[in-house]
Each structure stands twice: as C-alpha cells, then as structure tokens.
Amino acid sequence: MIIGIDDTDSIDGMCTTYLLAVLIGKLNAFGHLKDYPLLVRLNPNIKYKTRGNAALAMDIELNDRNASQKVRDLVIDIVERMAVLSEENTNPGIVFIENSTDSMKNDLSKFSMGAVRDVLEIREAMEILNRHDISHKGFKNERGLIGALAAAGFALCGLPDHTYELIAYREQKNWGSSREIDPGSVYAADAATHPDTWDTVDIENQRIVFAPHSPDPILFGIRGNSEEAVRRAFSMIKSEPVERYVVYKTNQNTDMHLIKAKIHEVKEDRSYILEGIVGKSPKTIIGGHIIFKLSENDTSIECIAFEPTKGFRRIIRELRAGDEVKVFGSVKDRTLNLEKIKIDRLNMQELRNPMCCDKRMKSMGKEQGYRCEKCGAIKQEQELETLQRKISAGFYEVPPCARRHLSKPLARFPLRQEGA
Ligand SMILES: [Zn+2]
DSSP states (O other), rough: OOOEEOOOTTTTTTOOOHHHHHHHHHHHEEEEEOOEEEEEOTTTOOOSSSSSSSSEEEEEEEGGGGHHHHHHHHHHHHHHHHTTTSSTOOOOEEEOOSSHHHHHHHOOOOOOOOHHHHSOOOOHHHHHHHHHHHHEEEOTTOOOOHHHHHHHHHHEEEEEEEEEEEEEEEEEGGTTTTOOOOOOHHHHHHHHHHTTEEEEEEEETTTTSSSSSSSSEEEEEEESHHHHHHHHHHHHHHHHOEEEEEEEETTTTTTTEEEEEOGGGGTTOOOOEEEEEOSOOOEETTTTEEEEEEETEEEEEEEEOOOGGGGGHHHHHHHOTTTEEEEEEEEEEEEEEEEEEHHHHHOOOEEOOOEEEEEEEEEETSSOOOTTTTTTOOSSSOOEOOOSSSSOOOEEEEOOOOOOOOOOOOGGSSSSOOOO
C-alpha cells in the first residue's frame, strides 16, 4: 500500500516529515517499508505552501491484506491528531494506493511532475482520484490532496533522479528551545563526507546551514548522494539527544523543477533554464540585489541575484553586455530569481569613444562624431576595445546558505558533462 501525505505543516510547530516519522514507527506492527520513504519537494513558487512545500509518501508491504482498513484508519487518526488544523494554510490530504493499473501510472507520472513544475488545481487531483477510484481523505479545503497524490505518484512511478536526506528529530521537551549542536563536529562531518554530502555548512559564509532555526521538531538534516554518506556524516555529529531519525529518498537537489525553455515561453511561478545574451551591465538596486536584462532575439527578461546570495553577486556584478549565458531559477513578476548561472562566452570587446591626448574624446551629439577637448581632433566612429574581465567562463551557483531545496548543487554535476 502506498500512502501519500501532504500539508500538515504549520508555521510554528508541526512538520509533515515528523508526522511521517512517527507514523513509520506505528506502522511497523502492520508490515515493512518496501523502499525508503519519499520526501518530495513541489513547485517552490506556490503561494499556498506552508513552508518548504514538501509532500511525503511511503510504500508499505502489509503482513495481512485485511489490515488495510485498519492502516487507513490509523493514518487518518494520526493526521487528525498531529496536524495543526486550526491554521488557515494547513489543509491536509492523504492518499492510499493499493492496486495500480497502467493507465493510473500514466496519469500519475504526468500529474506528479506537474506538481513540481506547474501550478495545479485541487480539481485536477480530484479528477484523477475519482477516475481511478483511489482511496483518499482531504481536510478543510483539501489542497493537500495535490501533494499527497503527487508524492504517492512518485512512489508508484519512481523519481527520475534522487538524493537522500537523513533528518534527525528532537525530543519533544526541547522543541522551541535553541538547538544544542557542537559546531566543530559539524564542520568535521562535512569535511569528511563532502562532496557526497552537501549543504551541511557554508564554508565561505562561515555558517552551519543544516539545522533550522524555527521551533519545529527537526534537529538537523544531512543531504547527500547515498545513504552511506549521510549516515557517516550523522555518526560524526555531536548534539543534544536525537529522538528518532529517518533516511528519506528525495527529489531535493535534482533541478527537477527546471524547464528548458525560450524566454518568450516563460510563465509566472514556474522555474526555468533560459539561454540568452546579457543586455547592459548589471545594476545594484536598493537592498543590495543585482539585476540584469537577458535577451534572446526580440524578447527579454530581468534576472536578479538577491542580497542573501552573498558572494554569488560578485560574479553577477561582473557580467557585461554581450556575454552569452544560461540562467537557472524561478520566475516571479517577470523576473528570474537566479539559482545558478553558466557563462558560456564572455564578451571581450566593447565599443567605446576613441582616445586622444590620453583622454576619451567627447561625443558631439547623436551621429555627430567625437571630439578631443584638448587638441580639437575629430573622429566619426566609436572604436572596438578589448575588455579586461575579472571573471572567467564557467558554472557558478549561490552559496549553501541561499540554496533552494530543489536546486542541484554543482557538486552533483559530472565534471565534464556540464549539465545544461
Ligand atoms: Zn587630442
């Protein structure tokens, strides 16, 4: 039986992954998990999400098929008791898949991918649930059925790419207090397991990034390429007691949200890989964000590196008109929020006013030519000059402290095949 659950989070307490961790413990009496539980990150731009827009699923082999009603009741009961139903944006959904058909798999593989890349309606989830007679339970406005069905779909059809996250949970008496984690052990665990693990610490910004600061039950999460790697890092970390931990298989850090497209095809609230030419030199705007225009034929889009992307902005600030780049990120308000950039070719030449007497000549007006203020010499045209560039072509990413859940770190790209 596949069980999908979504949207039991609240702003200041419960987290769906903890609910699943508790549930896994209770379901031990009824059967065993056929694979890792799945932690699925859905479209990061959905405005209704509570926090990280995570949905969960697990595939349990029941010892006794007659137990299925009991298991469904148990799951519904736990969600009713643990989800913070009083919160406006908490609208849980639960889905149970017991028998699958090819046509169900067909519908679900499309639907699940849509929940990561697109903006889906509750109605679309209901249509599939009804068409295939899938047992489900929605609470309040039932929005959680979208994520629950999407996660169950991935459990049924598989993830095209995946990583692992080991999430350790706190003892309940410690929830809300500050986390006790020995920083030295965290840096040591990172040093011993990177690049098979990532986003445990942010070396450049000297920060530990694998532990949240919110009052939820999560102590920390270790992300990596294999169960072995995340377990090895876990074994090295010294901290307050861990109540329980779960190793999830996940679509985090896979770039699954990104759609390769042309600039004119871009829609709001989706995430893209776009190719184009930098318009003008980037501008720094209020708040320390940096923006530039990316153009392709007659269409263009603004790209932005927000202040929290820290040192990444040093690269963006050095872009110049004519540079050929690929950008990776989510689009909101016709602006792409940069997660990565691949600089394919730097423009090494620029048209500038001619030099004379050790100074730039002055323009005498539109199409009027250029004049030296010292000796009065006149030239008609600007001249091509070689640009001194401070950056090189290559692939650049935001630091771990600013990485979004779905964004694939460069450490996961094979060395020679550069991804996009
Ligand atoms: Zn002169």
